Amino acid sequence: MSARDEKSVTAKKKSRKKGDDAFELWLRRGLHQLFDDVTKEPVPEELLRIIEADKDS
């Protein structure tokens, strides 16, 4: 492989890596927007009661 070909392959790899990183960032952000509300909601009282009751038994 000539030096020029190697350069071209490296450039393509770098570009793909950049694309992957950008998608990864976008994906993480999107998943947070979809799921963060769930983690912030208060735990249902009934569930906490079940856990407490088991603890006391």
Add this chain to the structure above:
Amino acid sequence: MADTFHTQIVSILPKLRVQALALTRNRAQSEDLVQDAVCNALNARDSFIPGTNFAAWMHRILRNRFISDLRKQRVTADIDDVPGELLSSKADHEDRLAVKDLGYALARLPDDQREALILVVLQGMSYQELAESTGCAVGTAKSRVFRARRQLEAWMTGDLPENDGLRQRASALREEVGRRQMAGNAARPSVSHG
């Protein structure tokens, strides 16, 4: 010891809720699933070996419960449930549409891939932890995340068959964004400088 056990359960609830929503794609079903999994864990407390990975043990119980429920009844997916939640997010309009696309795309992934992706990308689980939590080999865990990511990327960049419903929906949404942006620009008064 008992206190530690119950405290650990309460601490892990937010993560269990995310896993449950990833699996069921339905808020009401996910809340039921978490509650059932917690009850199973309380009943199976003696089978937990102190000093081992409690999170993995809990995630595995929830997953097994999901599979067991799935066998009992054919779960109907409610993909409208996920985008509906986005209405309360603070993201701007265009962002919301892109995330809505992501919601549709996630719903189309196989359950095990969607769960793996969310546990690793969103919750920061390692492949080893994912393997322990889902009862599979590390290689399988890696492969699930890789395939989910690649599939989503292909869908989100439009690399889909012509007759694909998701693509049509995503494309319609993008067109709507474009139309609204153009309408917004036309309605905005032009400002001259100087």
